[in-house]
Amino acid sequence: MPSPAYHAPDTVKEATDLLAANKGAKPLAGGTDLIVQMQSGRMAPAAIVDLKRIAGLKEIREEADHFAIGAAVPCTSLKNNAALVAEWPGVVEAANLIGSVQVRNRATMAGNLCNASPAADSVPALVAAGASVVVAGPSGEREVPVEQIPTGPGKTSLGDGEFVSEIRIPRKAKGGSDAYLRSIPRTEMDIAVVGAGAQVVVDDSGTCTAARIAIGAAAPTVLLVEDAGKALVGSKLDDAAFAKMMEAVSAACNPIDDKRGTVAYRKATAGVLAKRVVEIARQRAGGN
Amino acid sequence: MNAPEAKGSFKFVGSRPIRPDGVEKVTGKAVFGTDYKAANMLHGAIVRSPHPHARIKSIDTSKAEAVPGVKAVVTGADFPSIEDIIVRTGESSGSALDMSTNIMAKGEALYDGHAVAAVAAVTKQAALEAARLIAVDYEVLPHVIDINDAFAAEAPKVKEGIQAADLGEGQATRPNVTMKFPMAKGDAAAAMASAAHVVSGHYSLKPVHQGYIEPHAAVATWKADGKVDVWCSSQGQFDVRGLTASVLHIDVGNVRVMPLEIGGGFGGKTTIYLEPVAALLSKKSGRPVRVAMTREEVFRATGPAPGGEIDVKLGADADGKIVAAEIDLKYSSGAFSGGDVWAGAAHSINHYAIENYAVTGWNVLCNMPKHAAYRAPGAPQINFAVECAVNDLAEKLGMDPIEMRLKNAVLPGATGPMGNTLGEIGLVECLEAAKAHPHYSAPLGANQARGVACGSWMNYGGPSTAAVALADDGSVLVTEGNPDIGGSRASMALMAAETLGVPYEKVSVTIADTGSIGYSMVTGGSRTTYATGIAVIEAAKGVINIMRERAAKMWECDAGDVEWDDGKAVCKTGDNAGKTLTLAEIAAKAGATGGPIAFENGVNPLQHLPGYGAHICDVEVDKETGNVSVVRYTVVQDVGKAIHPAYVEGQMQGGAVQGIGWALNEAYIYNKDGRLDNAGFLDYRIPVASDMPMIDTVMVEKANPGHPYGVKGVGEVPIVPPLAAVGSAVSKAVGKPMRSLPISPDKVHAALNGG
Numbered sequence A: 001m002p003s004p005a006y007h008a009p010d011t012v013k014e015a016t017d018l019l020a021a022n023k024g025a026k027p028l029a030g031g032t033d034l035i036v037q038m039q040s041g042r043m044a045p046a047a048i049v050d051l052k053r054i055a056g057l058k059e060i061r062e063e064a065d066h067f068a069i070g071a072a073v074p075c076t077s078l079k080n081n082a083a084l085v086a087e088w089p090g091v092v093e094a095a096n097l098i099g100s101v102q103v104r105n106r107a108t109m110a111g112n113l114c115n116a117s118p119a120a121d122s123v124p125a126l127v128a129a130g131a132s133v134v135v136a137g138p139s140g141e142r143e144v145p146v147e148q149i150p151t152g153p154g155k156t157s158l159g160d161g162e163f164v165s166e167i168r169i170p171r172k173a174k175g176g177s178d179a180y181l182r183s184i185p186r187t188e189m190d191i192a193v194v195g196a197g198a199q200v201v202v203d204d205s206g207t208c209t210a211a212r213i214a215i216g217a218a219a220p221t222v223l224l225v226e227d228a229g230k231a232l233v234g235s236k237l238d239d240a241a242f243a244k245m246m247e248a249v250s251a252a253c254n255p256i257d258d259k260r261g262t263v264a265y266r267k268a269t270a271g272v273l274a275k276r277v278v279e280i281a282r283q284r285a286g287g288n
Numbered sequence B: 001m002n003a004p005e006a007k008g009s010f011k012f013v014g015s016r017p018i019r020p021d022g023v024e025k026v027t028g029k030a031v032f033g034t035d036y037k038a039a040n041m042l043h044g045a046i047v048r049s050p051h052p053h054a055r056i057k058s059i060d061t062s063k064a065e066a067v068p069g070v071k072a073v074v075t076g077a078d079f080p081s082i083e084d085i086i087v088r089t090g091e092s093s094g095s096a097l098d099m100s101t102n103i104m105a106k107g108e109a110l111y112d113g114h115a116v117a118a119v120a121a122v123t124k125q126a127a128l129e130a131a132r133l134i135a136v137d138y139e140v141l142p143h144v145i146d147i148n149d150a151f152a153a154e155a156p157k158v159k160e161g162i163q164a165a166d167l168g169e170g171q172a173t174r175p176n177v178t179m180k181f182p183m184a185k186g187d188a189a190a191a192m193a194s195a196a197h198v199v200s201g202h203y204s205l206k207p208v209h210q211g212y213i214e215p216h217a218a219v220a221t222w223k224a225d226g227k228v229d230v231w232c233s234s235q236g237q238f239d240v241r242g243l244t245a246s247v248l249h250i251d252v253g254n255v256r257v258m259p260l261e262i263g264g265g266f267g268g269k270t271t272i273y274l275e276p277v278a279a280l281l282s283k284k285s286g287r288p289v290r291v292a293m294t295r296e297e298v299f300r301a302t303g304p305a306p307g308g309e310i311d312v313k314l315g316a317d318a319d320g321k322i323v324a325a326e327i328d329l330k331y332s333s334g335a336f337s338g339g340d341v342w343a344g345a346a347h348s349i350n351h352y353a354i355e356n357y358a359v360t361g362w363n364v365l366c367n368m369p370k371h372a373a374y375r376a377p378g379a380p381q382i383n384f385a386v387e388c389a390v391n392d393l394a395e396k397l398g399m400d401p402i403e404m405r406l407k408n409a410v411l412p413g414a415t416g417p418m419g420n421t422l423g424e425i426g427l428v429e430c431l432e433a434a435k436a437h438p439h440y441s442a443p444l445g446a447n448q449a450r451g452v453a454c455g456s457w458m459n460y461g462g463p464s465t466a467a468v469a470l471a472d473d474g475s476v477l478v479t480e481g482n483p484d485i486g487g488s489r490a491s492m493a494l495m496a497a498e499t500l501g502v503p504y505e506k507v508s509v510t511i512a513d514t515g516s517i518g519y520s521m522v523t524g525g526s527r528t529t530y531a532t533g534i535a536v537i538e539a540a541k542g543v544i545n546i547m548r549e550r551a552a553k554m555w556e557c558d559a560g561d562v563e564w565d566d567g568k569a570v571c572k573t574g575d576n577a578g579k580t581l582t583l584a585e586i587a588a589k590a591g592a593t594g595g596p597i598a599f600e601n602g603v604n605p606l607q608h609l610p611g612y613g614a615h616i617c618d619v620e621v622d623k624e625t626g627n628v629s630v631v632r633y634t635v636v637q638d639v640g641k642a643i644h645p646a647y648v649e650g651q652m653q654g655g656a657v658q659g660i661g662w663a664l665n666e667a668y669i670y671n672k673d674g675r676l677d678n679a680g681f682l683d684y685r686i687p688v689a690s691d692m693p694m695i696d697t698v699m700v701e702k703a704n705p706g707h708p709y710g711v712k713g714v715g716e717v718p719i720v721p722p723l724a725a726v727g728s729a730v731s732k733a734v735g736k737p738m739r740s741l742p743i744s745p746d747k748v749h750a751a752l753n754g755g
């Protein structure tokens, strides 16, 4: 078992060149998935391309219509950006549920996304927020909605030589907010049995004008449950709307029975968590 | 007047100094099992069976041996054939042959993770590469893991050629049952038939791991003179020495074991896994070899405590006096006989005075690693069943559950179910303290409920050696042979300080290797502060006697005219009457008065007493998700005398936390192919700090007359009651009996939704 080659490029271009040149190369962000997988023998990359030295990738930029979060920004840093915390408390909370303080000082949201676990905590929150990513590759950049990156457990839509260089979250709508919750048997250091993220926008009359609901750990990839959002839009977020929304969530779930939870349990809990995150998001948005 | 024997008037005992090993441990400098390095050391790796049961047809090591840097390969064939002698394994005893076969499979792999070969190489990478290249030809055989399945007459045999125990009439056909342990008194059936109130239930528990944070590791070197040196962390270097010598079939005197710091054991490090492997690899390669387990290996090949399938039926009269108990408990011991079921039976009702009982324990083999001791081995499982049933009975009678227990509690002087006389035990005091505790009457919030349980552990004493020596500046050097897991260095220093009358800071404690002091049994069975404490006190008294002689020499009087009082020799007669010499003054003159002052002695005290505890637990259940949080928890325990109260409280809290984890989340999960599916702390869920409320502790101090300072064992009792305290609380909150552990969120959710 020869050790993989280690590269620490300074530019996005160098990184895509290195990735394109080495079929078996893997990008390295915080390494909290990659290194663990290498040590357990589940993953044996031929080369490692460390993204942390690339200029700009450890920064959060506040643009007019979006936040741009570099791929190497560790989860802990998200909490230091007051504007981001104010506009997307759910995303920041989701990323800061990951592991422990020590893990979060290294772990990134881009790594959480590209590891493509259906249980990744920050992903439902990003999907609910309507986030996209910038994919850098040998032939330039493209912008892709977050939900289109994972294609199955451990699989992504990224092509040869491509990596995620940036996450973009739109500036929040007036009257909008978000939230994320997960269900775990313990209080931390655990993997979501089910996770739910929500973004809701309410107008001055308390009517829901937009809603995005995303569910984690209940299907091979994180689900954007469009019907659940639709069930809320136009309502005053009353019990009837909630019931319809929860039904849509349970119907969309396609979980497996495994050591972390049964199908029945996951379906039921997904609905419960969805209801709770919508309630939190509504309160944050200033509704009642 | 020698050492102060008077209870309650202590100068140092009962204070809370910082443990001497503490700072080194929390700053990462202490040398634990995997930290130890020997010059020129090779790195080992172990090949493990991926099958729960398979015949090993052949093992081809040629490719592994060709890997550059590989210096040795061993398989079961390299292990000496040994007779099936019985050797002490910590808290129980076991067969040396079983131990050897568990350490390295011989012809047959008996569980997922069973070691089948090992290699040593100059780097860890080369060793792992070589291990991958060892080709084992397996013929997969039928396996069985679940206790109920394994108990069946038609079950697949856990190993080829096992001799089922003679179970008496009609039972001889169960291939995997190795022991039937009956315990009876009076006429349980008749008493049950005439009881005013009867409750019954079936209770299930999965195997659980001890969950120590430090994985096993050992370095061994087989020297040219045939002597083997071993460095490892364990609960007892002397028993590691004895077991290693038995498995290697060499004289005990040819093995020397150096104890390293231990990162948790909880009973699981009273046995051996790696030491003989490292020794044989060293013998073949001529170099020291380290073998260390990964976390996955720890889960697949060490521990666990048995699961259980238990039926309990209790009958009470109209006043709540329990008149009959019928209990049937099946435990597993893994793929080797032995196990905890007798201790389970013995602890089933030993906290109650019941006139009629019939208790039957069964030990069942299954395709799992050889089970190991875990804190009060065998007691928590049966206590879960019995205490939940007692709570059901109290509910049925409309009686307060602590009142019910007080009515039935065993009293000092009673005879326990194993025929032992119970001396100054403190169950009643614990129950009364629990009842009076503010927690017991505190109001509960929404979706909250309260559970109580009490239980006991027999504790142990047994052989220990200690030495006390003085340095010429008055420093006191205590040398003993028990690894310090829970702060025992500090407790030994306090007892030496108390006996000698010198400040705690003057006493240094060394835990010696097996070549440097006489035998001490493991740190286990809640015996160390009790038994090794007596060895230290006796050694200190020996030093006092020497100091009295030396002072007499200096005063030119009789040693009989010199008394030891509060750290000083006092002359009682003659010209020097009233004069004193301090320990330091006598030590400074040791050269002129007869040479170094030191005293070593071995003791074998058996006046230990069982310990009792009562726990109160409040839980809150999230009725929509089934999540359970423990919101308040109180441990009340009779501790005899707390030598170092902070470390006694630590034991009480730690035991409770492990019991809470056992109740709510911990379990071995095997897939249908018999492979362990959760061999890591992600899916084997021990509690994390944020899961726990502050665990309140109440120490009841009812001194043990069999110890100079009143010590009773405290380490194991606190893991006994939590399973039932938590289980009963959740059952109440849910409104349905939760009798299958762990009570995970999906089970609670199912119960709440009609499951």
Ligand SMILES: Cc1cc2nc3c(=O)[nH]c(=O)nc-3n(C[C@H](O)[C@H](O)[C@H](O)COP(=O)(O)OP(=O)(O)OC[C@H]3O[C@@H](n4cnc5c(N)ncnc54)[C@H](O)[C@@H]3O)c2cc1C
Pocket (backbone or CB within 6 Å): A026, A027, A028, A029, A030, A031, A032, A033, A034, A035, A036, A051, A071, A097, A098, A099, A100, A103, A106, A107, A108, A109, A110, A111, A112, A113, A114, A115, A119, A120, A121, A122, A158, A162, A163, A164, A165, A189, A190, A191, A192
């Ligand atoms: C103790 C512990 C606890 C954990 N708890 C949680 C938890 O509670 N919730 C949770 O969701 N996760 C958890 N994780 C998993 C992990 O920490 C997260 O998924 C984390 O966000 C991964 O980020 P990273 O930067 O460390 O990724 P890395 O390990 O560096 O990378 C992960 C994967 O993504 C690839 N990759 C990384 N960055 C990019 C990129 N920019 N473009 C393309 N591919 C990329 C890598 O090649 C690799 O395959 C835990 C891990 C540990 C060790």
